[in-house]
Amino acid sequence: MPELPEVETVRRGLLKIATDRQIVGIDVLYGKTITNDVELFKEALIGQTINTVDRRGKYLLFRFSNQLTMVSHLRMEGKYFNLPESEVPRKHTHVVFHFNDQTKLCYNDTRKFGRMTLVKTGEEMQVAGLKTIGPEPTDTTLTVEYLVNIMAKSRREIKPFLLDQSKVAGLGNIYVDEVLWMSRINPLEPVNHLTTQQITKLRANIINELATATKHHGTTVHSYTTAFGDAGEFQNQLHAYGNAGKPCERCGTTMIKTKVAQRGTTYCPHCQVLGA
Ligand SMILES: [Zn+2]
Known part of the structure:
Protein backbone atom coordinates (compact mmCIF):
# COMPACT_ATOMS: atom_id res chain seq x y z
CA MET A 1 0.00 0.00 0.00
CA PRO A 2 1.41 3.41 -0.85
CA GLU A 3 2.34 5.34 2.29
CA LEU A 4 2.93 9.07 2.68
CA PRO A 5 6.17 9.31 0.64
CA GLU A 6 4.63 7.39 -2.27
CA VAL A 7 1.36 9.36 -2.22
CA GLU A 8 3.30 12.64 -2.03
CA THR A 9 5.40 11.51 -5.01
CA VAL A 10 2.20 10.73 -6.94
CA ARG A 11 0.86 14.18 -6.02
CA ARG A 12 3.98 15.91 -7.35
CA GLY A 13 3.68 13.92 -10.56
CA LEU A 14 0.02 14.86 -10.92
CA LEU A 15 0.92 18.55 -10.70
CA LYS A 16 2.88 18.05 -13.92
CA ILE A 17 0.57 15.72 -15.84
CA ALA A 18 -2.94 16.72 -14.78
CA THR A 19 -3.22 20.37 -13.77
CA ASP A 20 -4.25 23.33 -15.93
CA ARG A 21 -5.94 21.21 -18.57
CA GLN A 22 -9.65 21.23 -19.20
CA ILE A 23 -11.58 17.98 -18.79
CA VAL A 24 -13.55 17.31 -21.96
CA GLY A 25 -14.80 13.82 -21.12
CA ILE A 26 -14.74 11.17 -18.39
CA ASP A 27 -15.05 7.39 -18.78
CA VAL A 28 -15.94 5.38 -15.71
CA LEU A 29 -15.22 1.74 -16.48
CA TYR A 30 -15.64 0.44 -12.93
CA GLY A 31 -18.44 2.34 -11.20
CA LYS A 32 -17.56 1.38 -7.63
CA THR A 33 -14.39 3.48 -7.82
CA ILE A 34 -16.63 6.56 -7.66
CA THR A 35 -18.59 6.78 -4.42
CA ASN A 36 -20.88 9.50 -5.87
CA ASP A 37 -23.57 8.93 -8.48
CA VAL A 38 -21.43 8.35 -11.58
CA GLU A 39 -23.54 10.51 -13.92
CA LEU A 40 -23.55 13.42 -11.46
CA PHE A 41 -19.80 12.99 -10.99
CA LYS A 42 -19.19 13.30 -14.72
CA GLU A 43 -21.61 16.18 -15.12
CA ALA A 44 -19.94 18.11 -12.31
CA LEU A 45 -16.42 17.74 -13.71
CA ILE A 46 -16.71 17.90 -17.49
CA GLY A 47 -15.63 21.37 -18.62
CA GLN A 48 -13.63 21.93 -15.41
CA THR A 49 -9.89 22.21 -14.83
CA ILE A 50 -7.77 20.62 -12.11
CA ASN A 51 -6.22 23.72 -10.51
CA THR A 52 -3.96 21.83 -8.16
CA VAL A 53 -3.62 18.62 -6.19
CA ASP A 54 -3.13 18.70 -2.41
CA ARG A 55 -2.56 15.85 0.00
CA ARG A 56 -3.55 15.03 3.56
CA GLY A 57 -2.07 11.82 4.97
CA LYS A 58 -2.51 9.20 2.24
CA TYR A 59 -5.41 11.07 0.61
CA LEU A 60 -5.02 13.04 -2.62
CA LEU A 61 -7.21 16.14 -2.96
CA PHE A 62 -7.85 17.23 -6.54
CA ARG A 63 -8.97 20.88 -6.53
CA PHE A 64 -11.25 21.73 -9.44
CA SER A 65 -12.00 25.15 -10.92
CA ASN A 66 -15.67 24.99 -9.83
CA GLN A 67 -14.92 24.77 -6.09
CA LEU A 68 -15.22 21.00 -6.00
CA THR A 69 -12.62 18.66 -4.52
CA MET A 70 -12.11 15.03 -5.45
CA VAL A 71 -10.77 12.97 -2.56
CA SER A 72 -8.80 10.03 -3.96
CA HIS A 73 -7.38 7.17 -1.91
CA LEU A 74 -5.17 4.68 -3.77
CA ARG A 75 -5.61 1.88 -1.18
CA MET A 76 -3.53 -1.14 -2.19
CA GLU A 77 -2.64 -0.66 -5.82
CA GLY A 78 -4.20 2.52 -7.24
CA LYS A 79 -2.11 4.46 -9.77
CA TYR A 80 -2.46 7.47 -12.02
CA PHE A 81 -0.70 7.83 -15.32
CA ASN A 82 -1.08 9.97 -18.38
CA LEU A 83 -1.31 8.84 -21.97
CA PRO A 84 -1.74 10.51 -25.32
CA GLU A 85 -5.34 10.17 -26.55
CA SER A 86 -4.12 7.94 -29.38
CA GLU A 87 -2.99 5.25 -26.94
CA VAL A 88 -5.35 2.56 -25.62
CA PRO A 89 -5.54 2.53 -21.78
CA ARG A 90 -3.83 -0.40 -20.07
CA LYS A 91 -5.67 -3.26 -18.45
CA HIS A 92 -7.30 -2.47 -15.06
CA THR A 93 -7.96 1.16 -15.99
CA HIS A 94 -11.17 2.14 -14.20
CA VAL A 95 -11.50 5.90 -14.70
CA VAL A 96 -10.24 8.07 -17.58
CA PHE A 97 -10.22 11.87 -17.57
CA HIS A 98 -9.88 13.17 -21.13
CA PHE A 99 -8.15 16.54 -21.43
CA ASN A 100 -8.37 19.21 -24.10
CA ASP A 101 -4.68 18.82 -25.02
CA GLN A 102 -5.06 15.34 -26.53
CA THR A 103 -3.87 13.61 -23.37
CA LYS A 104 -5.79 11.65 -20.76
CA LEU A 105 -5.30 10.87 -17.09
CA CYS A 106 -5.96 7.20 -16.39
CA TYR A 107 -6.66 5.68 -13.00
CA ASN A 108 -5.52 2.09 -12.86
CA ASP A 109 -6.13 -0.28 -9.95
CA THR A 110 -5.62 -4.04 -10.17
CA ARG A 111 -7.17 -4.65 -6.75
CA LYS A 112 -10.10 -2.23 -7.31
CA PHE A 113 -10.01 -0.98 -3.70
CA GLY A 114 -9.22 2.67 -4.49
CA ARG A 115 -12.03 5.22 -4.20
CA MET A 116 -12.81 8.74 -5.45
CA THR A 117 -15.31 10.99 -3.71
CA LEU A 118 -16.38 14.38 -5.03
CA VAL A 119 -17.35 17.02 -2.47
CA LYS A 120 -17.58 20.79 -2.23
CA THR A 121 -14.17 22.28 -1.50
CA GLY A 122 -14.03 22.90 2.23
CA GLU A 123 -16.11 19.82 3.01
CA GLU A 124 -13.38 17.26 2.27
CA MET A 125 -12.56 16.84 5.95
CA GLN A 126 -16.05 15.37 6.43
CA VAL A 127 -15.18 12.40 4.19
CA ALA A 128 -14.74 9.11 6.07
CA GLY A 129 -11.09 8.63 6.97
CA LEU A 130 -10.27 12.32 6.73
CA LYS A 131 -12.82 13.14 9.42
CA THR A 132 -10.74 11.37 12.05
CA ILE A 133 -7.25 11.77 10.57
CA GLY A 134 -4.37 12.48 12.96
CA PRO A 135 -1.69 15.15 12.56
CA GLU A 136 0.52 15.31 9.49
CA PRO A 137 4.01 14.04 10.40
CA THR A 138 5.92 17.30 10.12
CA ASP A 139 7.92 19.29 12.62
CA THR A 140 5.16 21.86 13.14
CA THR A 141 2.11 19.58 13.09
CA LEU A 142 3.27 16.51 15.02
CA THR A 143 4.37 17.72 18.44
ZN1 LIG B 1 20.31 -4.95 16.03
Missing part, protein backbone atom coordinates in the same frame (compact mmCIF):
# COMPACT_ATOMS: atom_id res chain seq x y z
CA VAL A 144 6.05 15.80 21.26
CA GLU A 145 3.33 17.08 23.62
CA TYR A 146 0.58 15.58 21.45
CA LEU A 147 2.27 12.17 21.28
CA VAL A 148 3.18 12.07 24.98
CA ASN A 149 -0.42 12.93 25.79
CA ILE A 150 -2.19 10.34 23.63
CA MET A 151 0.36 7.61 24.31
CA ALA A 152 -0.04 7.98 28.07
CA LYS A 153 -3.73 7.14 27.66
CA SER A 154 -3.30 4.00 25.57
CA ARG A 155 -2.08 0.48 26.29
CA ARG A 156 -2.03 -0.45 22.61
CA GLU A 157 1.10 -1.89 21.08
CA ILE A 158 3.22 0.67 19.26
CA LYS A 159 2.97 -0.94 15.81
CA PRO A 160 -0.85 -0.91 15.48
CA PHE A 161 -0.85 2.50 17.18
CA LEU A 162 1.41 3.99 14.49
CA LEU A 163 -0.56 2.27 11.70
CA ASP A 164 -3.73 3.94 13.00
CA GLN A 165 -4.24 6.98 10.75
CA SER A 166 -6.29 8.72 13.44
CA LYS A 167 -3.18 8.88 15.65
CA VAL A 168 -0.55 9.94 13.10
CA ALA A 169 -1.28 10.35 9.38
CA GLY A 170 0.77 8.76 6.64
CA LEU A 171 2.59 5.76 8.10
CA GLY A 172 2.06 2.21 6.81
CA ASN A 173 3.72 -1.15 7.28
CA ILE A 174 7.09 -0.35 5.72
CA TYR A 175 7.84 2.94 7.45
CA VAL A 176 6.52 1.78 10.83
CA ASP A 177 9.04 -1.09 10.80
CA GLU A 178 11.76 1.36 9.77
CA VAL A 179 11.10 4.00 12.43
CA LEU A 180 10.76 1.38 15.19
CA TRP A 181 14.13 -0.13 14.20
CA MET A 182 15.73 3.32 14.14
CA SER A 183 14.21 4.14 17.53
CA ARG A 184 15.15 0.73 19.02
CA ILE A 185 11.55 0.10 20.06
CA ASN A 186 9.96 -3.36 20.01
CA PRO A 187 6.83 -3.42 17.79
CA LEU A 188 4.83 -4.97 20.67
CA GLU A 189 5.78 -2.32 23.24
CA PRO A 190 2.63 -0.85 24.85
CA VAL A 191 2.67 2.88 24.06
CA ASN A 192 2.07 3.93 27.66
CA HIS A 193 5.40 2.28 28.57
CA LEU A 194 7.41 4.62 26.35
CA THR A 195 9.39 7.39 28.03
CA THR A 196 9.25 10.99 26.86
CA GLN A 197 12.81 10.53 25.66
CA GLN A 198 11.83 7.50 23.55
CA ILE A 199 8.79 9.33 22.17
CA THR A 200 10.89 12.37 21.31
CA LYS A 201 13.35 10.19 19.37
CA LEU A 202 10.56 8.23 17.68
CA ARG A 203 8.85 11.45 16.58
CA ALA A 204 12.08 12.80 15.09
CA ASN A 205 12.66 9.50 13.26
CA ILE A 206 9.10 9.50 11.85
CA ILE A 207 9.45 13.05 10.52
CA ASN A 208 12.94 12.51 9.10
CA GLU A 209 12.23 9.11 7.59
CA LEU A 210 9.11 10.20 5.73
CA ALA A 211 10.80 13.36 4.47
CA THR A 212 13.88 11.44 3.30
CA ALA A 213 11.81 8.75 1.60
CA THR A 214 9.77 11.46 -0.16
CA LYS A 215 12.99 13.02 -1.39
CA HIS A 216 13.85 9.64 -2.94
CA HIS A 217 10.41 9.32 -4.60
CA GLY A 218 9.24 6.66 -2.17
CA THR A 219 9.78 2.93 -1.95
CA THR A 220 8.94 0.50 -4.73
CA VAL A 221 7.73 -2.88 -3.55
CA HIS A 222 5.21 -4.88 -5.53
CA SER A 223 3.94 -2.42 -8.09
CA TYR A 224 4.07 1.15 -6.88
CA THR A 225 5.40 3.58 -9.48
CA THR A 226 5.39 7.36 -9.65
CA ALA A 227 2.93 9.14 -11.94
CA PHE A 228 5.53 8.82 -14.67
CA GLY A 229 5.75 5.06 -14.32
CA ASP A 230 9.15 5.27 -12.61
CA ALA A 231 10.06 3.21 -9.60
CA GLY A 232 10.93 4.91 -6.30
CA GLU A 233 14.49 4.64 -5.04
CA PHE A 234 14.09 4.39 -1.30
CA GLN A 235 13.85 0.57 -1.19
CA ASN A 236 17.67 0.60 -1.24
CA GLN A 237 17.73 2.46 2.06
CA LEU A 238 15.47 0.23 4.17
CA HIS A 239 17.00 -1.20 7.35
CA ALA A 240 14.19 -3.40 8.67
CA TYR A 241 11.41 -3.99 6.14
CA GLY A 242 12.34 -6.85 3.80
CA ASN A 243 15.51 -7.60 5.81
CA ALA A 244 14.28 -10.66 7.75
CA GLY A 245 17.00 -13.31 7.98
CA LYS A 246 19.72 -10.73 7.29
CA PRO A 247 22.08 -9.35 9.94
CA CYS A 248 20.92 -6.18 11.69
CA GLU A 249 22.91 -3.29 10.22
CA ARG A 250 23.58 -2.00 13.72
CA CYS A 251 24.49 -5.09 15.75
CA GLY A 252 24.73 -8.05 13.36
CA THR A 253 21.96 -10.11 15.03
CA THR A 254 19.68 -11.90 12.57
CA MET A 255 16.55 -9.83 11.91
CA ILE A 256 13.28 -11.62 12.73
CA LYS A 257 9.98 -11.54 10.90
CA THR A 258 6.81 -12.02 12.89
CA LYS A 259 3.19 -10.90 12.76
CA VAL A 260 1.94 -7.94 14.74
CA ALA A 261 -1.64 -6.79 14.27
CA GLN A 262 -1.94 -9.20 11.30
CA ARG A 263 0.91 -7.41 9.52
CA GLY A 264 4.30 -8.85 8.62
CA THR A 265 6.76 -7.18 10.97
CA THR A 266 10.55 -7.25 10.84
CA TYR A 267 12.71 -6.21 13.79
CA CYS A 268 16.01 -6.86 15.53
CA PRO A 269 15.60 -9.01 18.67
CA HIS A 270 18.80 -7.54 20.13
CA CYS A 271 18.27 -3.81 19.46
CA GLN A 272 14.51 -3.80 19.92
CA VAL A 273 13.93 -5.60 23.21
CA LEU A 274 10.43 -5.56 24.68
CA GLY A 275 10.33 -3.51 27.88
CA ALA A 276 13.84 -2.11 27.32
Whole structure:
Protein backbone atom coordinates (compact mmCIF):
# COMPACT_ATOMS: atom_id res chain seq x y z
CA MET A 1 0.00 0.00 0.00
CA PRO A 2 1.41 3.41 -0.85
CA GLU A 3 2.34 5.34 2.29
CA LEU A 4 2.93 9.07 2.68
CA PRO A 5 6.17 9.31 0.64
CA GLU A 6 4.63 7.39 -2.27
CA VAL A 7 1.36 9.36 -2.22
CA GLU A 8 3.30 12.64 -2.03
CA THR A 9 5.40 11.51 -5.01
CA VAL A 10 2.20 10.73 -6.94
CA ARG A 11 0.86 14.18 -6.02
CA ARG A 12 3.98 15.91 -7.35
CA GLY A 13 3.68 13.92 -10.56
CA LEU A 14 0.02 14.86 -10.92
CA LEU A 15 0.92 18.55 -10.70
CA LYS A 16 2.88 18.05 -13.92
CA ILE A 17 0.57 15.72 -15.84
CA ALA A 18 -2.94 16.72 -14.78
CA THR A 19 -3.22 20.37 -13.77
CA ASP A 20 -4.25 23.33 -15.93
CA ARG A 21 -5.94 21.21 -18.57
CA GLN A 22 -9.65 21.23 -19.20
CA ILE A 23 -11.58 17.98 -18.79
CA VAL A 24 -13.55 17.31 -21.96
CA GLY A 25 -14.80 13.82 -21.12
CA ILE A 26 -14.74 11.17 -18.39
CA ASP A 27 -15.05 7.39 -18.78
CA VAL A 28 -15.94 5.38 -15.71
CA LEU A 29 -15.22 1.74 -16.48
CA TYR A 30 -15.64 0.44 -12.93
CA GLY A 31 -18.44 2.34 -11.20
CA LYS A 32 -17.56 1.38 -7.63
CA THR A 33 -14.39 3.48 -7.82
CA ILE A 34 -16.63 6.56 -7.66
CA THR A 35 -18.59 6.78 -4.42
CA ASN A 36 -20.88 9.50 -5.87
CA ASP A 37 -23.57 8.93 -8.48
CA VAL A 38 -21.43 8.35 -11.58
CA GLU A 39 -23.54 10.51 -13.92
CA LEU A 40 -23.55 13.42 -11.46
CA PHE A 41 -19.80 12.99 -10.99
CA LYS A 42 -19.19 13.30 -14.72
CA GLU A 43 -21.61 16.18 -15.12
CA ALA A 44 -19.94 18.11 -12.31
CA LEU A 45 -16.42 17.74 -13.71
CA ILE A 46 -16.71 17.90 -17.49
CA GLY A 47 -15.63 21.37 -18.62
CA GLN A 48 -13.63 21.93 -15.41
CA THR A 49 -9.89 22.21 -14.83
CA ILE A 50 -7.77 20.62 -12.11
CA ASN A 51 -6.22 23.72 -10.51
CA THR A 52 -3.96 21.83 -8.16
CA VAL A 53 -3.62 18.62 -6.19
CA ASP A 54 -3.13 18.70 -2.41
CA ARG A 55 -2.56 15.85 0.00
CA ARG A 56 -3.55 15.03 3.56
CA GLY A 57 -2.07 11.82 4.97
CA LYS A 58 -2.51 9.20 2.24
CA TYR A 59 -5.41 11.07 0.61
CA LEU A 60 -5.02 13.04 -2.62
CA LEU A 61 -7.21 16.14 -2.96
CA PHE A 62 -7.85 17.23 -6.54
CA ARG A 63 -8.97 20.88 -6.53
CA PHE A 64 -11.25 21.73 -9.44
CA SER A 65 -12.00 25.15 -10.92
CA ASN A 66 -15.67 24.99 -9.83
CA GLN A 67 -14.92 24.77 -6.09
CA LEU A 68 -15.22 21.00 -6.00
CA THR A 69 -12.62 18.66 -4.52
CA MET A 70 -12.11 15.03 -5.45
CA VAL A 71 -10.77 12.97 -2.56
CA SER A 72 -8.80 10.03 -3.96
CA HIS A 73 -7.38 7.17 -1.91
CA LEU A 74 -5.17 4.68 -3.77
CA ARG A 75 -5.61 1.88 -1.18
CA MET A 76 -3.53 -1.14 -2.19
CA GLU A 77 -2.64 -0.66 -5.82
CA GLY A 78 -4.20 2.52 -7.24
CA LYS A 79 -2.11 4.46 -9.77
CA TYR A 80 -2.46 7.47 -12.02
CA PHE A 81 -0.70 7.83 -15.32
CA ASN A 82 -1.08 9.97 -18.38
CA LEU A 83 -1.31 8.84 -21.97
CA PRO A 84 -1.74 10.51 -25.32
CA GLU A 85 -5.34 10.17 -26.55
CA SER A 86 -4.12 7.94 -29.38
CA GLU A 87 -2.99 5.25 -26.94
CA VAL A 88 -5.35 2.56 -25.62
CA PRO A 89 -5.54 2.53 -21.78
CA ARG A 90 -3.83 -0.40 -20.07
CA LYS A 91 -5.67 -3.26 -18.45
CA HIS A 92 -7.30 -2.47 -15.06
CA THR A 93 -7.96 1.16 -15.99
CA HIS A 94 -11.17 2.14 -14.20
CA VAL A 95 -11.50 5.90 -14.70
CA VAL A 96 -10.24 8.07 -17.58
CA PHE A 97 -10.22 11.87 -17.57
CA HIS A 98 -9.88 13.17 -21.13
CA PHE A 99 -8.15 16.54 -21.43
CA ASN A 100 -8.37 19.21 -24.10
CA ASP A 101 -4.68 18.82 -25.02
CA GLN A 102 -5.06 15.34 -26.53
CA THR A 103 -3.87 13.61 -23.37
CA LYS A 104 -5.79 11.65 -20.76
CA LEU A 105 -5.30 10.87 -17.09
CA CYS A 106 -5.96 7.20 -16.39
CA TYR A 107 -6.66 5.68 -13.00
CA ASN A 108 -5.52 2.09 -12.86
CA ASP A 109 -6.13 -0.28 -9.95
CA THR A 110 -5.62 -4.04 -10.17
CA ARG A 111 -7.17 -4.65 -6.75
CA LYS A 112 -10.10 -2.23 -7.31
CA PHE A 113 -10.01 -0.98 -3.70
CA GLY A 114 -9.22 2.67 -4.49
CA ARG A 115 -12.03 5.22 -4.20
CA MET A 116 -12.81 8.74 -5.45
CA THR A 117 -15.31 10.99 -3.71
CA LEU A 118 -16.38 14.38 -5.03
CA VAL A 119 -17.35 17.02 -2.47
CA LYS A 120 -17.58 20.79 -2.23
CA THR A 121 -14.17 22.28 -1.50
CA GLY A 122 -14.03 22.90 2.23
CA GLU A 123 -16.11 19.82 3.01
CA GLU A 124 -13.38 17.26 2.27
CA MET A 125 -12.56 16.84 5.95
CA GLN A 126 -16.05 15.37 6.43
CA VAL A 127 -15.18 12.40 4.19
CA ALA A 128 -14.74 9.11 6.07
CA GLY A 129 -11.09 8.63 6.97
CA LEU A 130 -10.27 12.32 6.73
CA LYS A 131 -12.82 13.14 9.42
CA THR A 132 -10.74 11.37 12.05
CA ILE A 133 -7.25 11.77 10.57
CA GLY A 134 -4.37 12.48 12.96
CA PRO A 135 -1.69 15.15 12.56
CA GLU A 136 0.52 15.31 9.49
CA PRO A 137 4.01 14.04 10.40
CA THR A 138 5.92 17.30 10.12
CA ASP A 139 7.92 19.29 12.62
CA THR A 140 5.16 21.86 13.14
CA THR A 141 2.11 19.58 13.09
CA LEU A 142 3.27 16.51 15.02
CA THR A 143 4.37 17.72 18.44
CA VAL A 144 6.05 15.80 21.26
CA GLU A 145 3.33 17.08 23.62
CA TYR A 146 0.58 15.58 21.45
CA LEU A 147 2.27 12.17 21.28
CA VAL A 148 3.18 12.07 24.98
CA ASN A 149 -0.42 12.93 25.79
CA ILE A 150 -2.19 10.34 23.63
CA MET A 151 0.36 7.61 24.31
CA ALA A 152 -0.04 7.98 28.07
CA LYS A 153 -3.73 7.14 27.66
CA SER A 154 -3.30 4.00 25.57
CA ARG A 155 -2.08 0.48 26.29
CA ARG A 156 -2.03 -0.45 22.61
CA GLU A 157 1.10 -1.89 21.08
CA ILE A 158 3.22 0.67 19.26
CA LYS A 159 2.97 -0.94 15.81
CA PRO A 160 -0.85 -0.91 15.48
CA PHE A 161 -0.85 2.50 17.18
CA LEU A 162 1.41 3.99 14.49
CA LEU A 163 -0.56 2.27 11.70
CA ASP A 164 -3.73 3.94 13.00
CA GLN A 165 -4.24 6.98 10.75
CA SER A 166 -6.29 8.72 13.44
CA LYS A 167 -3.18 8.88 15.65
CA VAL A 168 -0.55 9.94 13.10
CA ALA A 169 -1.28 10.35 9.38
CA GLY A 170 0.77 8.76 6.64
CA LEU A 171 2.59 5.76 8.10
CA GLY A 172 2.06 2.21 6.81
CA ASN A 173 3.72 -1.15 7.28
CA ILE A 174 7.09 -0.35 5.72
CA TYR A 175 7.84 2.94 7.45
CA VAL A 176 6.52 1.78 10.83
CA ASP A 177 9.04 -1.09 10.80
CA GLU A 178 11.76 1.36 9.77
CA VAL A 179 11.10 4.00 12.43
CA LEU A 180 10.76 1.38 15.19
CA TRP A 181 14.13 -0.13 14.20
CA MET A 182 15.73 3.32 14.14
CA SER A 183 14.21 4.14 17.53
CA ARG A 184 15.15 0.73 19.02
CA ILE A 185 11.55 0.10 20.06
CA ASN A 186 9.96 -3.36 20.01
CA PRO A 187 6.83 -3.42 17.79
CA LEU A 188 4.83 -4.97 20.67
CA GLU A 189 5.78 -2.32 23.24
CA PRO A 190 2.63 -0.85 24.85
CA VAL A 191 2.67 2.88 24.06
CA ASN A 192 2.07 3.93 27.66
CA HIS A 193 5.40 2.28 28.57
CA LEU A 194 7.41 4.62 26.35
CA THR A 195 9.39 7.39 28.03
CA THR A 196 9.25 10.99 26.86
CA GLN A 197 12.81 10.53 25.66
CA GLN A 198 11.83 7.50 23.55
CA ILE A 199 8.79 9.33 22.17
CA THR A 200 10.89 12.37 21.31
CA LYS A 201 13.35 10.19 19.37
CA LEU A 202 10.56 8.23 17.68
CA ARG A 203 8.85 11.45 16.58
CA ALA A 204 12.08 12.80 15.09
CA ASN A 205 12.66 9.50 13.26
CA ILE A 206 9.10 9.50 11.85
CA ILE A 207 9.45 13.05 10.52
CA ASN A 208 12.94 12.51 9.10
CA GLU A 209 12.23 9.11 7.59
CA LEU A 210 9.11 10.20 5.73
CA ALA A 211 10.80 13.36 4.47
CA THR A 212 13.88 11.44 3.30
CA ALA A 213 11.81 8.75 1.60
CA THR A 214 9.77 11.46 -0.16
CA LYS A 215 12.99 13.02 -1.39
CA HIS A 216 13.85 9.64 -2.94
CA HIS A 217 10.41 9.32 -4.60
CA GLY A 218 9.24 6.66 -2.17
CA THR A 219 9.78 2.93 -1.95
CA THR A 220 8.94 0.50 -4.73
CA VAL A 221 7.73 -2.88 -3.55
CA HIS A 222 5.21 -4.88 -5.53
CA SER A 223 3.94 -2.42 -8.09
CA TYR A 224 4.07 1.15 -6.88
CA THR A 225 5.40 3.58 -9.48
CA THR A 226 5.39 7.36 -9.65
CA ALA A 227 2.93 9.14 -11.94
CA PHE A 228 5.53 8.82 -14.67
CA GLY A 229 5.75 5.06 -14.32
CA ASP A 230 9.15 5.27 -12.61
CA ALA A 231 10.06 3.21 -9.60
CA GLY A 232 10.93 4.91 -6.30
CA GLU A 233 14.49 4.64 -5.04
CA PHE A 234 14.09 4.39 -1.30
CA GLN A 235 13.85 0.57 -1.19
CA ASN A 236 17.67 0.60 -1.24
CA GLN A 237 17.73 2.46 2.06
CA LEU A 238 15.47 0.23 4.17
CA HIS A 239 17.00 -1.20 7.35
CA ALA A 240 14.19 -3.40 8.67
CA TYR A 241 11.41 -3.99 6.14
CA GLY A 242 12.34 -6.85 3.80
CA ASN A 243 15.51 -7.60 5.81
CA ALA A 244 14.28 -10.66 7.75
CA GLY A 245 17.00 -13.31 7.98
CA LYS A 246 19.72 -10.73 7.29
CA PRO A 247 22.08 -9.35 9.94
CA CYS A 248 20.92 -6.18 11.69
CA GLU A 249 22.91 -3.29 10.22
CA ARG A 250 23.58 -2.00 13.72
CA CYS A 251 24.49 -5.09 15.75
CA GLY A 252 24.73 -8.05 13.36
CA THR A 253 21.96 -10.11 15.03
CA THR A 254 19.68 -11.90 12.57
CA MET A 255 16.55 -9.83 11.91
CA ILE A 256 13.28 -11.62 12.73
CA LYS A 257 9.98 -11.54 10.90
CA THR A 258 6.81 -12.02 12.89
CA LYS A 259 3.19 -10.90 12.76
CA VAL A 260 1.94 -7.94 14.74
CA ALA A 261 -1.64 -6.79 14.27
CA GLN A 262 -1.94 -9.20 11.30
CA ARG A 263 0.91 -7.41 9.52
CA GLY A 264 4.30 -8.85 8.62
CA THR A 265 6.76 -7.18 10.97
CA THR A 266 10.55 -7.25 10.84
CA TYR A 267 12.71 -6.21 13.79
CA CYS A 268 16.01 -6.86 15.53
CA PRO A 269 15.60 -9.01 18.67
CA HIS A 270 18.80 -7.54 20.13
CA CYS A 271 18.27 -3.81 19.46
CA GLN A 272 14.51 -3.80 19.92
CA VAL A 273 13.93 -5.60 23.21
CA LEU A 274 10.43 -5.56 24.68
CA GLY A 275 10.33 -3.51 27.88
CA ALA A 276 13.84 -2.11 27.32
ZN1 LIG B 1 20.31 -4.95 16.03
